[in-house]
Amino acid sequence: MSGVRQHFIPRFLQKGFKIPGNGKTVRCWVYEQSKSPRSANIQDVGLERHFYAIDSEPDLDDKITEEEQDVYAPLVDNLRAGNLSEAVVEKIPGLLGHLEIKSRHVRQNMHSMVDKCASGILEHLSDPANLSALAKDHFRPGSPVFN
Incomplete structure (x- = not known):
C-alpha cells in the first residue's frame, strides 16, 4: 500500500x-x-x-x-x-x-493540454453549424461511418 x-x-x-x-x-x-x-x-x-x-x-x-x-x-x-x-x-x-x-511540470502541462483539447473539441461540436456539416458529410445512410 x-x-x-x-x-x-x-x-x-x-x-x-x-x-x-x-x-x-x-x-x-x-x-x-x-x-x-x-x-x-x-x-x-x-x-x-x-x-x-x-x-x-x-x-x-x-x-x-x-x-x-x-x-x-x-x-x-x-x-x-x-x-x-x-x-x-x-x-x-x-x-x-x-x-x-x-516531473510535476510535465504532468501538469499534459493535463492542461488534454483539458484544452477536449474543451476545444466539445466547443466545436456544440456549434449547430459544425455539427450539421459533420452529420451531413459522415452520418448518412450508406456512408462507411454510419454503417
Missing part, C-alpha cells in the same frame, strides 16, 4: 550522491535556498506528500516503486559500473521517459 511520502527524485538516483557514513543509512547533502547545507537521510530528500495522488489509481506509487526497483535501479547500477551492453543501452530511453513523466 502506498504511503503519503512519495519521492519525485527516486532514491536509486539519490544513492549516486551518497556521502561517506557508518551504517546502513544512506545520506546525501541537501542545499536549500537561504539555508546552510545539511546532511540528510535520502528517505527524507526529494519527496512530497501525495505526489502521485490519483483517486482513480490509489496504487500508482506502488506500481512506480516496483518498476523503479525491478527495472530502473538495476539499469542505473549497470551504467554506474560501465556496463554498456546492448541490453542495457536499449533500456535508457525508457528510463529517460520515466524520469520526465515524474
